[in-house]
Amino acid sequence: MDRGIQDIQFVIKDYLKKTISVGDIVVDATAGLGRDTLFLAQCVGAEGKVYAFDIQEQAIEATRELLRRFNMMSNVNLLHESHSNIPNRVPNGVKAVMFNLGYLPGSTSKIITTPETTIKALEGALDVLASNGIITIVVYRGHEGGLRESLALIDFLSNIPKKDFCVLQGNYLNQGETSPYWIMIQKTRRIANESP
Ligand SMILES: C[S@@+](CC[C@H](N)C(=O)[O-])C[C@H]1O[C@@H](n2cnc3c(N)ncnc32)[C@H](O)[C@@H]1O
Structure with a gap:
């Protein structure tokens, strides 16, 4: 069932669909x-390329399995390593990078994204992004x-140069x-x- 805006990804996926074209290079961080x-x-x-990172073997295997089920493995490079390696693994000219922070759903909440690696990954993602390319973060x-990571991110992203990047935030007001x-x-x- 479509949950509309109750799904935190509703707006960003809608926007990404309009931004990404067939043949683009994109990243799932x-x-x-x-x-x-x-x-x-x-x-x-099939003409595009996805680079997908995760530090957990379990996540890489779950992703491989899902992609196989949909016959979508051929254009995905699955990387069992930290997203802080984006600059070493991903070429310039990336159209979109998705970050979905926190912990693996249904698994231990002890293995989480951290401000240190997330900000390092963001720095790399900002560098490899194409003009008009988009980074989304949930x-x-x-x-x-989670709160510590949120505060660090807001601090970091509030201070990136406004002549080079535009940063927009979407909040629930009553949740x-x-x-x-x-x-x-x-x-x-x-x-x-x-x-262009
Ligand atoms: C909320 S889940 C992602 C959900 C996923 N996008 C999906 O569609 O199911 C967060 C994931 O980030 C991973 N993670 C944590 N630290 C990481 C890091 N430094 N580099 C890459 N992945 C990391 C966790 O292992 C976890 O699987």
């Missing part, structure tokens, strides 16, 4: 159960460590202080030698 990786693979099609504050929220970042800086 937190593969988890593979749902976002599958979504991205479907957006870029931030969860309800688990231990409590620890409800999830999303952030979208668009690279507004033109890049030399890049086709």
Whole structure:
């Protein structure tokens, strides 16, 4: 059933579908159960490329299994390593990067994304992003460590240069202080030698 805006990803996935074209290069920075990786693979099609990162073997296997079920493995590079390696693994000119922070659904909430690696990954993602490319982040504050990560992210993203990037945040106003929220970042800086 379509949950509309009760689904925190509703707005960002709608926007990503309009932004991503067949043949694009995109990144899932937190593969988890593979749902976002599958979504991205479907957006870029067989001519595109998805780089999907996760530090947990269990997440990589779940993602591989989901992609196989949908016959979508061929254009996905599954990387069992930290998203802080984005600059070493991903070429320039990426159209979209998705971050879905927190812990693997249905698994231990002890293995979580952390401000240190998330911000390092974001720095890398901001670098490899194409002009007009988009980074989306879903931030969860309800688990231990979530609030610390949220505050660090807000601090970091409030201070990236406004001449190069536009940062937008989407909150629920009536769902409590620890409800999830999303952030979208668009690279507004033109890049030399890049086709429009
Ligand atoms: C909320 S889940 C992602 C959900 C996923 N996008 C999906 O569609 O099912 C967060 C994931 O981030 C992963 N993670 C934590 N730290 C990471 C890191 N440094 N690099 C890459 N993945 C990380 C966790 O293992 C977990 O699977």
